[in-house]
Amino acid sequence: MLPLQSRTQQLWGEHHPGLDTSPMEVVALVKRITALLDRAVEPLYDGAALTAAEVELLVPLRYNAEPVTAHHLASRLGMSRAGVSKTLGKLEKRDLITRSVNPADRRAALISMTGTGQDVIDDLFPRELEAHARLLAGLGQDRERVVDALTRFAEVMESRIDDTST
The missing domain is CATH 1.10.10.10 (Winged helix-like DNA-binding domain superfamily/Winged helix DNA-binding domain)
Known part of the structure; x- marks a missing residue:
């Protein structure tokens, strides 16, 4: 987690001791990954x-x-x-x-x-796709493990989405 995100989570925990701030870890990572993907393709869309x-x-x-x-x-x-x-x-x-x-x-x-x-x-x-491939190339042999974990992550969220909207 980035230092600001970690500090934010710590401060919320201190000011609201009963509040479970653990979801911030996952959400912060998802937002960071999304921002990195967007940043990688941003030049492609300039004037596209x-x-x-x-x-x-x-x-x-x-x-x-x-x-x-x-x-x-x-x-x-x-x-x-x-x-x-x-x-x-x-x-x-x-x-x-x-x-x-x-x-x-x-x-x-x-x-x-x-x-x-x-x-x-x-x-x-x-x-x-080429821009995304350059970003993901560093995964190497971990790629399949990451895909499996992200698939599980998406499935869990999909199964719970109706629970959160009620």
Whole structure:
């Protein structure tokens, strides 16, 4: 843990002796990792045709054989429906995706990538993967162990998310 985070946890513990501050350790690490990932790809997005949020939506669409709904994307990516809808609107205005009527549910549009969207994602996403690969290369033989631990971490959080919202 970084010194400021450790000191913050210590101070909260001192001022609220009954408060369990142990979650701060895990959350601080997750935030630190997220910030490092963002920092690694930040230069790629300076002046790029897409934002990181737009790439996140386009990547699963790129090789999908069938169009998908916004609801499907939101649940698959763990994003809010409102955020997905807003981002899809921006992508549609720039002719990177199309929305068509869903014959099974007229309230939900079917989303597909356009050729322009495919070209843009084909240019940017491989460079993002390279930046991430450079960061993760230092894991070496520990990579599988880290993936297993992160998978367990995600599963535990997913199983508990409903418990925390009630």
